[in-house]
Amino acid sequence: MPTTRREALQATLAMAAASACNWRRPGRPNILFVMTDDHAVGHSGCYGNKLVKTPNLDRLAGEGTRFDSSFVTNSLCAPSRACVLTGAYSHVNGIRGNSEAKNSIEKLDPNVPTYPQLLQAAGYRTGIAGKWHLSHDPVGFDSWAVLPGQGEYFNPTFIENGTRKQHHGYATDVTTDFALEFLKQQDASKPWCLVYQHKAPHRPFLPPPRFAKTFDKVEIPEPPTFDDDYSTRKVAAEAEDMRFDISLEPDYKKEMPAGLDAKAKKKWIYQRFVKDYYGAIMAIDENLGRVLKHLDDRKMTEDTLIIYTSDNGFFVGDHGWYDKRFMYEPSLRVPMIVRAPGARRGATHELMTLNIDIAPTILDYAGIPQPESMQGASFRRLLAGAAPVEWRKSMYYTYYENSWVLAGKGKEAMSDPSFQFFTPHRIGPHRGVRTATHKLIQYYAEQDYWELFNLEDDPHELRNLYGKAGTEPVTAALKSELERLQRQYKDTA
Ligand SMILES: [Ca+2]
Structure with missing residues (x-):
């Protein structure tokens, strides 16, 4: 019996390595985990949006399952990433907040296994491209190219296996270049796992020039709670740092037309804000299409588990706000689309799934036992169309x-x-x-x-x-x- 947490981790990794021996042909699936930053439900075609065009996400939903009650357990960038990696809540994985992570006060607990570490131990080739956002270097990856912190949208610096280098271009495109580079190196001799994580559409939203004017002539509808008066909700009423009409005005002061009254300013800022958000989302979808085409061209799509989600939801004008953090629905809820080998096509699911379920699901597909530290549950059964008797009824x-x-x-x-x-x-x-x-x-x-x-x-x-x-x-x-x-x-x- 392991006596220390370090020994427990070693035992878990050894168990993952042993699991590789149990597989027979046709073998373990490849894994493509795609995560964006602050992409709220309702802002892609497959989740009902008629304005922002996301044909590649729509394709995944059409060929897989769209989860309609998918939630995060701590709606913030760094903590959510840690929850996904470890399949465990923040108090277990060690990352509770963003600022604390940024200032290296908190680190991912090195004794809590992550799914990439376990996949690597089980013989997967593992790679990560894009946003990482934790204060230490990625672990569990054979190759990595990550943005430092939040990263920049234009001409971003990446840290590639420990070396910093600036790249020309737009972050979403460059992230995808790294993702494709990893995929091109893969062959059928070993299964692979690519963690493909975009910085976009994190604020301040900067779409690439090709999508900067896409919505110029469009009036984006305001959400029904845009003019919320916050009555009966004390903390919401005090949250002025989230409001379009208070804290965003300085961001747009230079370009805002003169003479607008307070109400018109709020509306103007919203239009400006959401159009950039949508442009950034369309660039993500376009780049996802490059990755899916690569899989198609190499006939790898059917052997790959593909998961799309966001690190948290977002108030896209909901309650007159931007940002996330609150447990209210727009922030709590995330898109979750899964295309799995042999699973149903064009399905939707209402049962609650959480971001801590992602790691257990990936391990389930890879045939690796779920370690005790993981608190989520594999939703593979849900993908098969089953309605399990035993499934969470609360989160x-x-x-x-x-x-x-x-x-x-x-x-x-x-x-x-x-x-x-x-x-x-x-x-x-x-x-x-x-x-x-x-x-x-x-x-x-x-x-x-x-x-x-x-x-x-x-x-x-x-x-x-x-x-x-x-x-x-x-x-x-x-x-x-x-x-x-x-x-x-x-x-x-
Ligand atoms: Ca985020």
Whole structure:
């Protein structure tokens, strides 16, 4: 029996290596994991958008399964990446916040295995191209070419297997060049796993020149909650750093027409903002098409598990906001499209999937036992069209950024100018539970402030019902479920 966490990791890697011997022909599938940054549900053709053209994502959805209740467990760039890599919640993998990761306060726990490490141990060739966003070099990859931090959209510097070099061009195109370079080196002798992660469409959205004017003559509809007044939601009302009409105006001051009143300014900024977002998304889709064509040309598509998702959702004007972090639906929910060998085509699924399910699913397809540290579940059964009796009926969410500075200091610490790791969107830490019909959120740094939403009656989460007469039974049930999930995921510290 392993006695230390390091020994446990070694044992897990050895088990992965042993799993390679159990495979017979036709062999283990290749794996293409595609992740974008801040691509919200509803902003691609296959998720119902009529304006932004995404023929390659639509193709994957048509040839695979589109998940309609896919959620992240901590809606933020670095933490979400760590959750995907480890199949575990932030308190297990070690990355709770972005600023903390950026300033090297937090690192991915080296004793928690990642799926690329396990695939590599099992004989896969592994590569990563694009955004990595953790403060240390990638581990578990035979070759890597990653952007430092957020990276730049134009003429980006990449770190290639430890060497920094600037490249000419647009980040999405250059990332794809690296992805194709990796694929060209692969042959049928070994299965491969490519982690293909775009910086786009992260803010500030900069589309390539070829898509910069695509939406010039189009009026993008505003979301139904664009003019939310935040009544009944205390933290939302205070979140001024997320609002189009307050914190985005300086970004566009130089190009905004003169003489607009406050309402017209907000509308103008929204149009400008979303058109750039859509241009960046179209460039992603176009580049995904290059990768899919390469697989098609080499007849590898049918032997490859392809997963598309985003690291988190995004408020694309929803509630008058941009950014993510909150447990509200636009931020919590992500696109998830999976094309798997032998699975159904053109299917959709309503059961809840989480970003911590991705690693267990990949390992399931690769025939590698799921290590104990992974808290998600393989959704391979769902892809086969089964409706498992045993599947989660609720999901647990955690958001921590700033929680460590809040600890023992009170909320005023967030406005303290001496706080050197200041982050621009000061949303207090919270946790919550979501079922198919309800959501309960606890903002534990706000004097035990809670929110309760009935998602069937109020899908846009505009009416906080917490404390209202008649909601006592559902509140008690959700609090009990929240505690059960905290115990299940060992998040009780
Ligand atoms: Ca992100």
